[in-house]
Amino acid sequence: xxxxxxxxxxxxxxxxxxxxxxxxxxxxxxxxxxxxxxxxxxxxxxxxxxxxxxxxxxxxxxxxxxxxxxxxxxxxxxxxxxxxxxxxxxxxxxxxxxxxxxxxxxxxxxxxxxxxxxxxxxxxxxxxxxxxxxxxxxxxxxxxxxxxxxxxxxxxxxxxxxxxxxxxxxxxxxxxxxxxxxxxxxxxxxxxxxxxxxxxxxxxxxxxxxxxxxxxxxxxxxxxxxxxxxxxxxxxxxxxxxxxxxxxxxxxxxxxxxxxxxxxxxxxxxxxxxxxxxxxxxxxxxxxxxxxxxxxxxxxxxxxxxxxxxxxxxxxxxxx
Numbered sequence: 001x002x003x004x005x006x007x008x009x010x011x012x013x014x015x016x017x018x019x020x021x022x023x024x025x026x027x028x029x030x031x032x033x034x035x036x037x038x039x040x041x042x043x044x045x046x047x048x049x050x051x052x053x054x055x056x057x058x059x060x061x062x063x064x065x066x067x068x069x070x071x072x073x074x075x076x077x078x079x080x081x082x083x084x085x086x087x088x089x090x091x092x093x094x095x096x097x098x099x100x101x102x103x104x105x106x107x108x109x110x111x112x113x114x115x116x117x118x119x120x121x122x123x124x125x126x127x128x129x130x131x132x133x134x135x136x137x138x139x140x141x142x143x144x145x146x147x148x149x150x151x152x153x154x155x156x157x158x159x160x161x162x163x164x165x166x167x168x169x170x171x172x173x174x175x176x177x178x179x180x181x182x183x184x185x186x187x188x189x190x191x192x193x194x195x196x197x198x199x200x201x202x203x204x205x206x207x208x209x210x211x212x213x214x215x216x217x218x219x220x221x222x223x224x225x226x227x228x229x230x231x232x233x234x235x236x237x238x239x240x241x242x243x244x245x246x247x248x249x250x251x252x253x254x255x256x257x258x259x260x261x262x263x264x265x266x267x268x269x270x271x272x273x274x275x276x277x278x279x280x281x282x283x284x285x286x287x288x289x290x291x292x293x294x295x296x297x298x299x300x301x302x303x304x305x306x307x308x309x310x311x312x313x314x315x316x317x318x319x320x
Contacts, residue, residue: 025059028265031074031083033067034144034172038193038288039084040064042114042255045285046082051272058265068148069098075258076105082261084114086148086191087252087301088228094304099154109307111255111266112274113300115292118232118250119152120190121211122180122199125241129187132157132216136165141176141188149173149191152251156213159222173198181206191251193288195238203240210234214247223249228303252301259307266309274298274317295319 030046033039043062046052052060063080065071071083072093085108092098093105123129129138135157142157143149150170157163169176169185176188177198190196202208214231217223223231234246257266272278274295282289298319299306306314314320 025055025057028058028060028082028261029063029080030060031063031065031071031080033065033071033084033147035064036174036197037067037172038115038117038286039067039071039253041286041288042084042253043082045282046269046273049273049278049281051278052269055268055272058269060269066144066146067150069151070146071256072105072108075256076107078107078258078260080258082111082255082257083108084253085256086117086152087254087303088226089148089151090254090256090304091228099151107259108256108304109259109310110299110302110304111257111307111310112270112298113292113302114253114255115193115288116230116232116250116301117148117192117253118194118234118248119156119213119217120192120194120196120199120234120248121187121213122190122202123187123209123211124180125207125209127186127209129211131211132160132162132213135162135187137167138186139167139169139184141169141171141173141179141185142166143170143176143189143191144172145170148251149189152191153189156217156222159225160216160220174201177202193253193286193292194234195287199239203242208239208241210239210242210246212247214249217249218247228252228301254302257307257310261307261309263307263309263312266307267313268309270310270313274313 030043032043047060047062068086068089072085074080075083096102096104142153179185180188180202229249231249236244
């Protein structure tokens with residue numbers, strides 16, 4: 001009986017020790033985006049990478065969100081420690097220039113460039129929609145409310161003079177692709193890496209086409225006014241039925257952190273992800289990360305202050 005009691009006591013002691021050790025880990029919330037989107041893949045990938053899971057003092061947990069704009073706000077308030085936000089929104093938020101929101105979001109600091117997110121406008125062949133101006137009177141999916149896609153749609157289409165002339169539908173990419181296929185939308189807008197699963201879905205049962213947004217953005221002066229954006233080409237064949245190169249423009253998806261997060265932790269997390277093994281793991285999670293996520297491109301597109309932990313890391317790597 002004494003041996004049994006002793007064994008029970010030992011098990012209880014071990015259990016208490018393990019529980020205390022687990023409880024001692026600080027929970028770090030990483031805000032991603034809508035389910036299935038690339039923002040959420042970033043958060044999920046970092047959460048599930050074994051060396052991150054094995055960190056002694058911190059436990060990273062991915063959390064879905066509406067996207068870029070919401071992430072800016074919740075990271076600033078400390079409701080999330082990390083997030084993914086477009087560079088242009090970080091800049092606008094920091095300087096009190098978000099549309100309809102003059103607050104300055106000064107607690108959000110850049111950690112790393114992740115990938116370029118190009119604008120994509122999907123229409124049907126023979127729809128008669130050949131330019132942005134042709135969207136007047138049309139039903140257009142413009143992204144989730146609170147997402148970077150929606151914010152950038154409003155900004156670009158307002159600049160082009162059609163935002164108030166369209167029948168706008170705020171919805172996620174997959175929902176937009178389905179509505180497009182059901183003839184409930186004439187077009188839908190994306191602001192994400194390519195190839196997009198939603199566009200691939202839409203192209204399965206529809207003859208799709210894409211508008212050359214880059215040329216319109218450049219010719220109108222939009223790119224000059226928003227210098228953090230750049231023109232690029234979506235290669236022919238990226239999507240079924242789109243057999244010509246498409247010009248577009250992109251913003252940079254940036255990993256951000258609340259400025260109060262300990263510099264040592266941010267530094268060590270970057271050291272964990274930006275290894276050959278860490279990058280290989282990330283590349284396996286999404287095509288968007290290949291040829292984009294790298295040490296050499298670590299501060300691409302960043303026009304706002306770096307978190308001290310990130311600054312230390314990128315200086316050591318010779319990037320700064």
